[in-house]
Amino acid sequence: MPKRDLISIEDLSREQVELLLDTAESFLPVLERDIKKVPTLRGRTIVNLFWEASTRTSSSFDLAAKRLSADTIALKASGSAVEKGETLKDTAITLSAYGPDIIVMRHPSAGACQVLSRNTEASVINAGDGKHQHPTQCLLDLFALRQTFGRDLDGMKVSIVGDILHSRVARSDIMGFKLLGMDVTLVGPPTLIPRGIEEMGVKIEYDLANLGDADVIYLLRIQKERIKEGANFLPSLREYNRLYGMSRARLRPGQRVMHPGPINRGVEIGPDIADDDENLIALQVFSGLAVRMAILYRTIVGYTDAGSEEVL
Amino acid sequence: MTAAQMSRTVMRIAHEILEKNPGAERLAVVGIHTRGAYLGARVHRLLCELGGHEYPSGNLDISFYRDDVAARGAVGIIPRTPQPVVKDTDLPFDVEGTTVVLVDDVLYTGRTIRAAIEALFDYGRPARVQLAVLVDRGHRELPIRPDYVGKNLPTAPRERINVRLEECDDVDEVGLVQAGEGE
Amino acid sequence: MERTWHKPLPVVDLLIRDGRVADPLSGIDAVHDVLVKRGKVAEVGKALAAPKGARVFEADGMLVLPGFVDLHTHLRTPGREDEEDIASGTMAAAAGGYVKVFAMANTDPVVDTAAALRGFADSARAEAVVPAGSYAAVTRGLKGEQLTEMAELAEAGAVAFSDDGRPLATASLVRRALQYAKVTGRTIAIHAQDDSLFKGGQMHEGPASARLGLGGIPSLCESLDVARALDIAAYEGAPLHVHHVSAAATLDVLGKAKARGLKVTAEVTPHHLALTDEAVASLDSDLKMNPPLREEADRLALVKALKSGLLDCVATDHAPHSPMSKDVPFEEAAFGTTGLETAFAVLYTYLVKKRSVDLGTLVTRMSQAPAAIAGVEPPAIRAGAVADLCVVDPRATWTVTPEGFRSRSVNSAFLGRQLTGRIVLTVAAGRLAWEADA
Numbered sequence: 027m028p029k030r031d032l033i034s035i036e037d038l039s040r041e042q043v044e045l046l047l048d049t050a051e052s053f054l055p056v057l058e059r060d061i062k063k064v065p066t067l068r069g070r071t072i073v074n075l076f077w078e079a080s081t082r083t084s085s086s087f088d089l090a091a092k093r094l095s096a097d098t099i100a101l102k103a104s105g106s107a108v109e110k111g112e113t114l115k116d117t118a119i120t121l122s123a124y125g126p127d128i129i130v131m132r133h134p135s136a137g138a139c140q141v142l143s144r145n146t147e148a149s150v151i152n153a154g155d156g157k158h159q160h161p162t163q164c165l166l167d168l169f170a171l172r173q174t175f176g177r178d179l180d181g182m183k184v185s186i187v188g189d190i191l192h193s194r195v196a197r198s199d200i201m202g203f204k205l206l207g208m209d210v211t212l213v214g215p216p217t218l219i220p221r222g223i224e225e226m227g228v229k230i231e232y233d234l235a236n237l238g239d240a241d242v243i244y245l246l247r248i249q250k251e252r253i254k255e256g257a258n259f260l261p262s263l264r265e266y267n268r269l270y271g272m273s274r275a276r277l278r279p280g281q282r283v284m285h286p287g288p289i290n291r292g293v294e295i296g297p298d299i300a301d302d303d304e305n306l307i308a309l310q311v312f313s314g315l316a317v318r319m320a321i322l323y324r325t326i327v328g329y330t331d332a333g334s335e336e337v338l
Numbered sequence: 339m340t341a342a343q344m345s346r347t348v349m350r351i352a353h354e355i356l357e358k359n360p361g362a363e364r365l366a367v368v369g370i371h372t373r374g375a376y377l378g379a380r381v382h383r384l385l386c387e388l389g390g391h392e393y394p395s396g397n398l399d400i401s402f403y404r405d406d407v408a409a410r411g412a413v414g415i416i417p418r419t420p421q422p423v424v425k426d427t428d429l430p431f432d433v434e435g436t437t438v439v440l441v442d443d444v445l446y447t448g449r450t451i452r453a454a455i456e457a458l459f460d461y462g463r464p465a466r467v468q469l470a471v472l473v474d475r476g477h478r479e480l481p482i483r484p485d486y487v488g489k490n491l492p493t494a495p496r497e498r499i500n501v502r503l504e505e506c507d508d509v510d511e512v513g514l515v516q517a518g519e520g521e
Numbered sequence: 522m523e524r525t526w527h528k529p530l531p532v533v534d535l536l537i538r539d540g541r542v543a544d545p546l547s548g549i550d551a552v553h554d555v556l557v558k559r560g561k562v563a564e565v566g567k568a569l570a571a572p573k574g575a576r577v578f579e580a581d582g583m584l585v586l587p588g589f590v591d592l593h594t595h596l597r598t599p600g601r602e603d604e605e606d607i608a609s610g611t612m613a614a615a616a617g618g619y620v621k622v623f624a625m626a627n628t629d630p631v632v633d634t635a636a637a638l639r640g641f642a643d644s645a646r647a648e649a650v651v652p653a654g655s656y657a658a659v660t661r662g663l664k665g666e667q668l669t670e671m672a673e674l675a676e677a678g679a680v681a682f683s684d685d686g687r688p689l690a691t692a693s694l695v696r697r698a699l700q701y702a703k704v705t706g707r708t709i710a711i712h713a714q715d716d717s718l719f720k721g722g723q724m725h726e727g728p729a730s731a732r733l734g735l736g737g738i739p740s741l742c743e744s745l746d747v748a749r750a751l752d753i754a755a756y757e758g759a760p761l762h763v764h765h766v767s768a769a770a771t772l773d774v775l776g777k778a779k780a781r782g783l784k785v786t787a788e789v790t791p792h793h794l795a796l797t798d799e800a801v802a803s804l805d806s807d808l809k810m811n812p813p814l815r816e817e818a819d820r821l822a823l824v825k826a827l828k829s830g831l832l833d834c835v836a837t838d839h840a841p842h843s844p845m846s847k848d849v850p851f852e853e854a855a856f857g858t859t860g861l862e863t864a865f866a867v868l869y870t871y872l873v874k875k876r877s878v879d880l881g882t883l884v885t886r887m888s889q890a891p892a893a894i895a896g897v898e899p900p901a902i903r904a905g906a907v908a909d910l911c912v913v914d915p916r917a918t919w920t921v922t923p924e925g926f927r928s929r930s931v932n933s934a935f936l937g938r939q940l941t942g943r944i945v946l947t948v949a950a951g952r953l954a955w956e957a958d959a
Contacts, residue, residue: 055427061460064402115848137804137851156852157734197734222728
């Protein structure tokens, strides 16, 4: 039996995504009670291997594992593997000594999860690899959408605004949103929209005025390095804000704003939106915990929920 | 067991619960998903009628408390038993200091009940926990003993007790099937 | 002047019996016996008798072809003998049916002086099981600044000049190199790449790179640089060779240049003829190469151009890499795939069997056309010619595995794929260079 990795949203079928979201929902009562912990993964070992700084994702995974009573090890590597002199393969072999069941990894390079997976018995969960994929972010976004709009997301309209080119979140979200039947439009400057992405079944707009009847506006973080001298993706953050910065005035009533965080106030998001309670940003963070519990749980027990017969 | 027999059995269990807990107001009925929850609801309704008191009730899902999930096999192997659909646990009362009657359809190895007790304790510390089952088929693997038994049905390990309830199966009946049949 | 060197193995006496001899240059495609005496083709005919002491090779049902010539091999020697050396690289060539290979100059140190080239020649004389020649660098240290001493390098046997791995970055550098090449009589070959468009590139820019989030290398990156070099070549009236053409857009400019009568030649790799960027979805770093695998439309255009001769020849761009460079995340991996041992089988499987290209055309593009570009005697199966040939079992189906290589490196883009056509015997320069285990 091959081990169960979660490297890309493409690894999952629609049924599996829905099962994960249902499972996450069943963890919500656990998170609300006094003892916010179940013994499900007692004795299991989960390694959080982060080659890039990420307080949010790593702490979310860490807490999710602890809520399931798993033992966790956090390894934070600064700089690239090459700089440290130890290759990813060597790290994988070293970690095998702990006999981990799951390795959650964030890495600056696409393809890192495949290398890790080849060199470990553990299941690999991708917590972000280069600009490639961030499947757990997509799943928590879907969960937050379900919590807000109900279980059926079919036909909902989402506009993803900003730096699509460099965003692993955008790529995972496009796949996940489409998988659940949503309608996806990408909005941003042409310099930050990758050539050929329309073949993923999305519409492309260069003008924020064309948000139309989108139900959700998903803002992406604009990295400062995009305005680095010579990169020429953007003339300035100021101009980006003028053209694509989201403010209340640019929204229609009822349109909800999402953002994977951390936000850049005054760049892609105005303070009037960042501070109101209409946005789904806090819900996204909260959803991360339940969703990551569900992912860890399903990685171990499987996606087969066939028999509800009591066999015990 | 026919529908009529089942109805009489559930009524008897409700009577026994009241007899064993005279005057107890802090008495709660908690069914174990899936069929235990439906049976628990029936027991609870009768209890309220007979006792003339609105006792609290709830449901318990034990998926996250099973002992075969965390058991170490080869990594990533699907556990030997199919995982139940995860359902919500709903305990809309304070477990602390309450006498909880757990209700399940079939008592077998006792592992489900162990998991249920552990789950229950994560919600608070009950005064006591009692166990009511529709069928006890034997073959216990843990020191667990029911307080209220609908029917003792000695079985071979290869046999399976098939409890069907109107709420989910459109009919009330208990049957004995050979493993492999009807799966 | 010698342009290749090899180990002084004994020449063979050999009778290859009943094979289908397919040699476009000699105009043969029929079942014949081929008699090799003292390393030369003595006779091609029916029911030839084996002289006393001659080895007899039964080739019933097999193809007897002119041996292949590779204009683009990285032998990694000197400097990275852990990845390939002349012995292992030429053994790999022999196993692939090659009878001559030409190594690129991007070794460490770079082949940018006559002394370095003589060092290569000495090693080849000691180790090469098929004759090996070498390019010399266009610029010292491949730095793109100062021209090498091309005249002396040409005298020492450089087959042509190339900074392969690096583009000639400025128009003026391309111009000076092309001007000076007239002194040497050797061709300038370019690795076409506009660095400003290449920056950060990991794979072909298109729907697949958009989906994978990998930096894109647009077709424009290649076609622009080729167009510029062709304009300069036309202006200077100098010949030009274009390495590893990958994009349909490049074929457009090449076609126009050839129509104008420019002396331009171009090569294409087996992997660009067989695979597309969709294969990169696995993020398997063996599929990372430069130029990158492009789209199906590009691939189809390359196949068509190979057939028409717009692309003159196949060249492997055999690029061995150690696991340290390849068993790493895709984005950190080195560019390149090995190719010598799979080239014929890949093209036989993907092009000939699918009837996109006929066998005779493939043989021309793999053997005689590249030999002509290199300025060496084209392999031919006719009486009097040096025996440069290979025998292929066209029925043999095999799976590419890491264990199956003679090359010191296993980074093949075709690992795990099933191919048809196996080289069972190679005679290079009249010497038995390869014989497959029965």
